[in-house]
Amino acid sequence: DCLKKLSKPVIATTHLSVCSTSVETPNSPQTLSIPPEYQVFQDVFSKVTATHLLPHRPWDCAIDLLPGAKLPKGRVYPLSIPKEYIQEALQQGFICPSTSPAVSSFFFVAKKDEGLRSCIDYRALNEQTVKFTYPLPLVPATLEEFKLDLRSGCNLIHIRRCDEWKTAFITPIGHYEYRVMPYGLSNSPSIFQNFMNELFQDMLNQFVIIYIDEILIYSPSLQDHHRHVTQVLQRLREYQLYLKAENCEFHKTTIHFLGYIITPAGVQMDQKKVDAVFYRRFISHYSQLSAPLTSLIHQKSKTLSWTPEARQAFQDLKQDFCAAPALTHPDPDLRFVVKVDAATLGVGTVLSQWRGEPLLLHPCAFFSKKLSPAEQNYDVGNRGLLAIKLALKEWRHWLEGTQRTYNISEKPQDLTLVRPAGHSFSPGSVLPSPTDQETRIPKPMRCPTFIKLIYNRMNLNPSYLPQYFPPQIEAATQTEPAPPGGPEGKIFIPTSLRPALLDSVHTSPGSGHPGSYQTLTLLKNHYWWPKMAQDVARYVKGCSVCTITLTPCRLPKGKLVPLPIPRRPWSHLGIDFATDLPPSNRYSTIFVVVDR
Helix, strand or coil, X not given: CHHHHHHCCCCEEEXXXXXXXXXXXXXXXXXCCCCHHHHHHHHHHCHHHHCCCCCCCCXXXXXXXXXXXXXXXXXXXXXXXXXXXXXXHHHHCCEEECCCCCEEEEEEEECCCCCEEEEEECHHHHHCECCCCCCCCCHHHHXXXXXXXXXXXXXXXXXXXXXXXXXXXXXXCEEEEECECCCCCCCHHHHHHHHHHHHCCCCECCCEEEECCEEEEEECCHHHHHHHHHHHHHHXXXXXXXXXXXXXXXXXCCEEECCEEEECCEEEECHHHCCCHHHHHHCCCHXXXXXXXXXXXXXXXXXXXXXXXXXXXXXXXXXXXXXCCCXXXXXXXXXXXXXXXXXXXXXXXXXXXXXXXXXXXXXEEEEEEECCCCHHHCCHHHHHHHHHHHHHHHCHHHHCCCCEEEEEXXXXXXXXXXXXXXXXXXXXXXXXXXXXXXXXXXXXXXXXXXXXXHHHHHHCCHHHCCCCHHHHHHHHHHHCCXXXXXXXXXXXXXXXXXXXXXXXHHHCCCCCCCCHHHHHHHHHCCEECCCXXXXXXXXXXXXXXXXXXXXXXXXXXXXXXXCCCCCCCCCCEEEEEECCCCXXXXXXXXXXXXEC
16 A cells, blocks of 8 residues: 555655764754745754754663674774864763774765764674564666655664674774664664664654665655655654754655655656666666676686677667657556567566556566576577566566566567557467467367387287287187186286296386386286286396396496416317297397307
């Protein structure tokens, strides 16, 4: 329901940025004038009030170390201006002198507003910290839901009292530790996201979207928007949270977010950041287009080989970035169209919807993936199915449980349309719906003679035995009658006819030379004689075809040892017997003599 609401037209949005209580730019002017209807909330935008130390809360930042963790040992960096920062932070109560055995390095980095942001190298501490796995909103889903990025306001949260010593850092003028959550801790974003979600639980996805410390308020009308903004400001005042006025935007229909431009019509690229690969979601078949460039990264040679293919790919990507279409917000009430394109190097997918007057197909998102060497060996059909699988996985939150159409093509000019059940079918359809299957019954195929032979041999019905067998069985039983106690309903085979029956079941054309177990199973369906299993095993073991073609199931032979060369003929003979062979001219045994 939330997604459906957000897909409707939005008249006004307000973007609020929770203020960091750090002293990075304490004297920067407040450039934004607060709208008259919100003047009663001047204290929420106050810089002076924002520098007050807040009380401990249930959301205090805990730093639990792994068993056997080693404490960080950072180095001192020579800095020219840490004194002012340290003095103000001490006055505000954000830091205090420390005697902690842990030491992390301290330095500054430049900010966009020409101020300085304090940074502490907590990498060694983060490696030893038990992670707090609270989920952050996904950026693609955030865009689809009109969410806007939040900038961290870590200093609004206290460090748990027993963990303050772990945040200790060293500067040229002393050793200090934080009382509030500093920037750089691995759990800071998750802890702050949890904190904000708890405070605005009743407003989330109703008219408020939060990403860390950025708040977006969206409304279908100006009257509702004024009421929604007032509720948010009142909640911030209640919990002593303060906004950075220069980063807030009120009553906007177009807003910048995470390098994107968000409008009620859709998502567009920010031309100021068009040089980043960040915008691949706007480019159809990005992975395939960039394959000649990405392959250069994986070369073992340290020398970059700028090939003509790479140069052409670079030019094509520049043109596509300049002409990238605006992506519309998905509407769950409309049918989705998923187009997939399977090429040799990669697959690309497009999520679209029919909209507007006249009705046009508008892209909602692009997704592409470069195929692995194993996936590049797939045939065209499997590459297309892989692309569908990836599309369903990427846009599952939109496609699951909805009606959708798939367009499958190996090449753009070779497009096949596949519609869900109950819709008309194009002549080129290759994935029919269940309602169309009755019209696609294949024509009857003539069964070749050898197929019938194999089928009959597998069933081994007595009626398919050679014509001379029944009379011979009847005649042989006159001299060798069936012993008493045999199974009922099965034919007794006398000794003289057993080799011929075994040959018919195991060796004749169409039999397929089954193994001992399969041959015995076929015979036992209709025939029997004493010690049948032993006779079958002995016969199959002596089959010359099976002996030559099958892999031997025995231990490997030992190393060959050369024998001495005889001095005269017939002085060294090797003699052996090959027995139980299929009869040939009434003989079944070979006497072998070898003169070395």
